Amino acid sequence: MTTGTAGIGRSEFTGRLVGRDDPGYERVRRAAIWNARRPDRFPDLILLAADEADVARGVRLAAERGMRVGIRSGGHSWIANGVRNGGLLIDLSRLTEIRFDEATGLVALGPAARGAAVDAALAPFGRFFPTGHAPSVGVGGFLLGGGYGWNSRVHGPACLSIEAVDVVTAAGEIVRADADEHPGLLWAARGCGPGFFGVATRFHVRTYRRPPIHRAVRTYPLDRLDEVVTWSQDTAPWLPAPLEIAIKIGAPPGEAEKVITIVGTAFGEDGAALLGALADAPFAARTGDGSPSSPITMAELYEESGRWSEAGLRWAVDGIWTDGPTDGVVAGTRAMVEAIPGSGSFVFILPWGAYRAGVPAAWSVQAANYVSPVAAWTDPALDDQHRAWVTDTTKAMEPVSRGVQFSDADPASRPGPGLSARSQTRLAALRRRYDPNRVFTSYLTAADL
Template sequence: MSAPYLVQDQLDQLRRRVDGAVTAPGDPEYDEARTVWNAMIDRRPSAVVRAADVDDVVSTIAVARDHGLDLAIRAGGHNVAGNGTVDDGIVLDLGAMNGVTVDPDTATVRVEGGATLADVDAATEPYGLAVPLGVVSATGVGGLTLGGGVGWLTRPHGLTADNLLSVEIVTADGERLTAGPAEHADLFWALRGGGGNFGVVTAFNFRADPHGPEVFSGNLVYGQDRWPEAWAALERWTRDLPDELTMITTTLTPPPAMEMGSDPLLVVGFVWASPDRAAGEAVVGRLREAAPPDVEQVGDNRWVEWQSVLDGLVPKGVRAYWRNASFDRLDAEVIDVLTRRGREQTWVGTAFDVHHLGGAFGRVPEHATAFPNRSARFWINMYGFWDDAAVDDERVAFVRGLSGDMDRFATGGQYLNFQGHEASGHRAIDPRTVFGPVKYERLVQVKRRYDPGNLFHVNHNIPPG
């Protein structure tokens, strides 16, 4: 049985009720409106509503709920699993609601639900402030935050979600709520890592931290013959790092635009989140001494430029498939997997990042938020980014193969924002294994309270029962 879809009178009703643009099949803008970042996701909604304000959000939710229609919520549209679109139902696109307001006196930032990382960074930079965000500037703040939010400031300041003060949200019954530590605290807990299961967040209120506009950052680059040495040095180096240093280590075959040759490389990227540059130099110098890089790109970089340096690698319209895992070991067995699999990546089109965690991220009590694993020392994001549909199977197979190799080292949990879609016949993500039994049951209780009919199910879903 096919899913319900909008008939003409329902579409007319929707257009009467919202001030924003409503695009439907046959409209000139339809194909552009329905397209999401991952080109492997090709769905045809009955309507795409580009909300102009919160009233439009309430009205769109009401139409979807009253007519039993599938409802997909889109912020930046950068979700690899394609949860920002749906066949036959309604897409609620928050992209036009992208305002960012900074209060420099209180170091707080109000971010509307459709804003991107670039929107926030552009607004906070003039005040010497930053909200901890992700690593690609086109990413939507909404999806990033609701899944947790790992990026270049995770060790000094925690996840994006850890810096939330409150959220403004519309629930399945159309009620407008503010959720924070003192009101709707159960909902506020669930929204910090539990994904888009509980409502449409129309605004996030963050605390910001002093940062930039320039930061000491860079890359240490290693050729294949140096990888075992570099990984062993990273194991020792990361045992005693100050919170100010965040490291993301990438293994990839660089695209031509990077002008770094055509062989796979190990790139140790870092950001030093402190004005004490000499101290940062000393910390990086310990790694440089233990494993001298083949190439070095280190210096003072403008923060907003550093935050967007990876944008060209994964532009809208690439084909993408991702998996992830947490792990604690960087011993010879793990290093063998990382080096072997990295050397097999002889094409432009797959890569993997190892995020070093701990610091402020690890000091948040495990059950303070819904995020699945605070004790993890490392998190690996295994991902594909390619253009040619003819190589889908082999690129996806590589990511799955590496994921299978890392499974035996995994320490539990899945990061929703690093989890791709699964084609028919493959095991979908199980929320019980993502969050563990205690957090999962608590999330179910929150879901029952705020979305008992599971209106918000076009996501990594937590059913209400």
Template sequence: MTRLNSTSVAHSEVDLLREEFAGEVVEAADPSYEESRAVFNAMIEARPAVIALCQTVEDVARAVAFARDHGLEVSIRGGGHSVAGMGTTEGGLVVDLRRMTAVHVDPEAMTARVAGGATMSHLDRATERFGLATTGGRVSTTGVGGFVLGGGTGWIDRKFGLACDNLLAADVVTADGALVHASAEENPELFWALHGGGGNFGVVTSLTLRLHPLPSITAALMLWSRDAGPDVVRAFRDFAEQAPDEVGGGVLYLTGPPEEFVPEHLVGSLTCAALVTYAGDERDGREAVRPMQELGHEGGMTAQLPYAELQCMLDDPPGLRNYWSAEYLGEVPDEAVDLFCARADQMIMPSSSQHVLFPQGGQVSRPDTDYPLPWRKAPWCVHPFGLWDDPADDERGRQWARDVRADMLPWSIGAVYLNFIGNEGAERIVAGLGEDNYRRLAAVKRQYDPDNVFHRNHNIKPA
């Protein structure tokens, strides 16, 4: 296959693609191009030659074939949240799934069939009416496909497992245009690879997910001034390590938001916060969060609410500049707490940045599978999540995240959830999946994508 420059794709050739396309094909001269090419991370300025807004599975196959025939690099866009901008490409073709958002819920079987471009909001709102849910990302705008294929950690994973633990089947358009069904019974090796291997093996056009009863969830958000941070983080560490599986959440530093439940002296200031969630009824939930509330927080709120509402509480606006990373820790001793809290002072303020310590454990660490997710065994994750407005802050924001990682290395297990990081090199990808797993994944890659057409991801090279 010859790799061509994007300018060599004639407009007349793109028009031929349009003729058989149910969705929309966008080029740079089209009025919707600038809006269509934008991704969540405003640092990413890639300009694709063609954006194929797919409406059907056939559109996906046609778009992949067109890209291959014309030597164009392929990227797959679902939610567009990749911090490294992997959902777009410079001068290539974007297989854009944003018009494929249908969610079909079977309340008796307690499953949902989710189209490849659906976001967590589409899924959560569809399951909410039946009192059902499955593990989702911590914001509602995350794309379900990329989230699940990378593993998928969220507020209720300690109770219901990672998102991919709830993956029952997937439909995949491969590099040769074939539609392949993957499940435990059909193409089981591909099915295994989709539990952490990301979009390396094709375009996932639908996922079938297991659902669980969850009519509502209790959430307690508690706020303190920055000086209380070390005591709060230690208390949360000790609380979470003894908590039942129903308890989730995290402790974090953030800019105090202008909300009614935030005292005036914390608004716009560096604030330490603890969010405790409980996947169960409100009475048990309020009892579960009581040890943290007894610390005497300065502001906050406790509420029983639908899971879908919790999911959008911390939504970040698009158009900000992003840089994130993570380290997964075997323990969080007092020395690590002190370093974590001290590094909060270097966050860009005020901003939407968050400096987070998440607990794992529960069903996350008790799988009955061999999926390529070695990071799930770690009891803790540190996640510097940087978002800011001013390009002048780019290097400062990136360095802050790198410094957080460096601080935590003495307690790191080495493995990392790849959805939480950008382009940090091939060694980090292998570490995130595990060396033995990586070799097995590379063999699956060779079978389904021997030419590495789908390389705009945390790439697994064909064996």
């Protein structure tokens, strides 16, 4: 087993190559895992790549030595999918390029660029991209996994905005995949998640006109739960696409009482009027408190959303796409909420609606609603309790599930389809073509733990 870097020629790399026997290995390994609940998985080598040339050298090194390659884009992966036992982990966290081309309206993004930085770079040009909701999300995993971001109900999952992607293949070659060259790689990059059979080192994505934004927040007591969930299933998904609804149910950190918080974010000139849908909800006239509609900036949105995915905590997450029936979603959500293990953990509901892909894409699983249990805690002694809540209550909702969203899925604990059967078949054929020796790791399974 190769556990150190002796005889590997580290001088060939601009970045840093670290082996298990090298000083500082554990610090580098831990830095590659965003979740404070770090898995006991130990790559033999970790490459902190400085550029795509480093990535290509790393892939060739792994292929020569019969090592499998895991990838960390640089943001937050709840399950640290790229960190495996043995093999080579390529950490792309230094690849943070953001370069906007005014002539084409495309922005080139390194996989470790984060949403807030992307938005700040586009703002002076009056442009917008549907970046991830949390400021700690790197665009690499976000785009490959589908990309349900700000205003995605209008522009679609962010992966559908990829026009081209620069990829290091299993042969260690650097190629650009677009509609004409390597269209299969482009198709897979649009939503196949951790099953991608290459290293995406740069994405070229469409941008859009920057909209004004309005926001309103309303809070309800828990006894309105069934009404809120019914509304989230039957009405909210079909509200105008520029209106994004997010529902969070749980006790705020340090508090005992569970509450329902509904956040409306509206994009466009008529955003303030669209937020009237919150006041029109059947439960709104009787109870509820919160802020009126007001303008908000993307920077402020990121400041607020950062509180929903705070660094330094222990996290466990899962989720399902569901089209109902409504009574099954209500009952499953109620059971999930009743079993929340402590303050700080919550149930998240995204009334998504539907979006028809206008470009060839692996992305193929969605439903009207997304329901996700999100556990957050600090004490390692509570790991089993919180993980069990997430996994068991999500399993109980499988009868109403259409599939999983890659960004939240924990396939090692609860496997579920993130792609249609047709997309899975094509993805397998493309992997055999581009990665016949299975150099790259794929979806995490129980056998990988």
